Amino acid sequence: MGKESGWGSAVAVGTVPVELGAMGFTSVGITASSIAAKMTSTAAIANGGGVAAGSLVATLQSVGECSGQDDQSQEMIQAG
Secondary structure (H helix, E strand, O other): OOOOOOHHHHHHHHHHHHHHHHHOEEOOEEOOOOHHHHHHHHHHHHOOOOOOOOOHHHHHHHHHHOOOOOHHHHHHHHHO
């Protein structure tokens, strides 16, 4: 077995908050008219009016909130 550096995994994990921000899961909430907003709406309708704790949408929002990106970074992602 060859030695692996693990850099690929580190890069992949490091890009998750950026990708979630681009989808609309930001540290300040879900961005209006984003993929995240559509996912949230669909999940709420399917669940009778609310997003279930532990669901995919709830988990993605939690990760997005913990991303640590400031508002300026979010504006740049949304404008991009």
